[in-house]
Amino acid sequence: MHHNIIFCFTNTRATFFAPGNTGPLLKSMLTSYSFKDILFKKSNTFCFDNESFRYLVACNNGIKFDDYQKDEYKRSWVTSVNETNRFMEYICNELKPYLQKNWMSIEHAQFQINRMIRPVLETIKNMMRNKILLNKNSSKSLIRLCPGPVGRNSTMCKVCKRSIIQCGEFWIMRDELHILSDRCDKCPCDFSRHSKVNYVLNYELWDEKQKPSFNDMKRNLDELIQITTEFAYFYKHVVHISKENDPLLSVLKQMTNEEKSIYSHKENRILNARLYDELRSFKNEYEKVWTISVPSKNSINLSEIYKLIKTSSKIKEISEQLSIIKQMEDNYMHEHEKQVSEDSIKRMMDKTHKKN
Structure with a gap:
């Protein structure tokens, strides 16, 4: 799994699209922790910059730039695009899937x-x-748990009283769901007083x-x-x-x-x-x-x-x-989730190359 680790650096125009002072520190840290099988090379290191995006936002708000600044932002954009393409190609061609069941951390x-x-x-x-x-x-009359699915944003309020039902010879506090959106559909309590739940529990008696x-x-x-x-x-x-x-x-x-x-x-x-x-x-x-x-x-x-x-x-x-x-x-x-085919990725890369 260590061979699938990638290092990405942002805001790197100031360091000429390189890790800068962070590089030696990172190498030192990896060495000190004996992570010798973690690669930190040009091939798995990618440097980006988002100044061109800020430039577009500024232009949209009427801020003017001279030709030198425009040229700098253009070069920043082109470099980041090329680095993004290299990043995508590295993921598609160099990395191998690693089964999650083998993870241990x-x-x-x-x-x-x-x-x-x-x-x-x-x-x-x-x-x-x-x-x-x-x-x-x-x-x-033994009791068995019967879990069931719930809708998205289902919670239980820690403040509101829940009703109590009888199952066999025991009394049990029911799971009473509160649905959160802009507000709770059941109570005025603060969102922090609600606990998210992934299922609701019902109860029934065991078959003899x-x-x-x-x-x-x-x-x-x-x-x-x-x-x-x-x-x-x-x-x-x-x-x-x-x-x-x-x-x-x-x-x-x-x-x-x-x-x-x-x-x-x-x-x-x-x-x-x-x-x-x-x-x-x-x-x-x-x-x-x-x-x-x-x-x-x-x-x-x-x-x-x-x-x-x-x-x-x-x-x-x-x-x-x-x-x-x-x-x-x-x-x-x-x-x-969205399915992205390999062909669509290639088409996106080709389109980007043509623009450059």
Whole structure:
């Protein structure tokens, strides 16, 4: 993948369309980090300038220029066009596709974990519900998650009260969507009080023949809790974020508070009270990670983090939620992407060459 890295410099007319003083500094940085396989040569370095664009804007606003200035801007334009053509040719002819599944970096791992925070925590919470139900010998009404797609700009307001519905023997706070455009379609609350959602959760009772056993449920729950603890180590010691900025902890606190709100406002919600205790205990254990230090970030193996991401993604309840997220992402990309054929690129380049 390092061979696909390209360096682009802007505003380079002042340095004669070269990297200038940045070049030696960049080479020194690459050497100091032992990135010996990252090329930094003329072939993959491109220098542009946008003064000709500013010239056009100025002309459009009635600003006059002498012949010398016009000639300078023209040369800047021609050089930038030629560099753009070289840039396009380099991408089309020299670079090779690199499969995303082979990427491994701190930033990519962080992105993957952030993407699955809600699916993981919603699954943990529902497993806790079902473990509580399975502890009741008479209970047969286990609950399963049913994720569904949402429209673009769907959010949930952190301020507005959400209705509570009963599913089996548990009371559950509904996902009530607010759509943002110029304003929210449901409330006057500030946009900052809304959280974007990629799917909506509904709930139904398990079919008696398909419901998991208590041992399977407990094993999966314990494994997921351990995985989230490892994610906390990753956030703290690899990404180096503060406890206050831990996105997983933020969602976990919100879920715990929601469950407290459910059982504290109505009578006969003993099971919800137990669920609150389970979530609070889980939150406290998670927060303990922030009091523990490790020798160095090397003690947390990045490849192991990827294995944990893969393991948790294979759990059925999480996989179903991630599938809806992927569907929403694909729809968004499809709406905004444009197909550009190789022939159209060549025609564009030929037209540009003729103008020059």
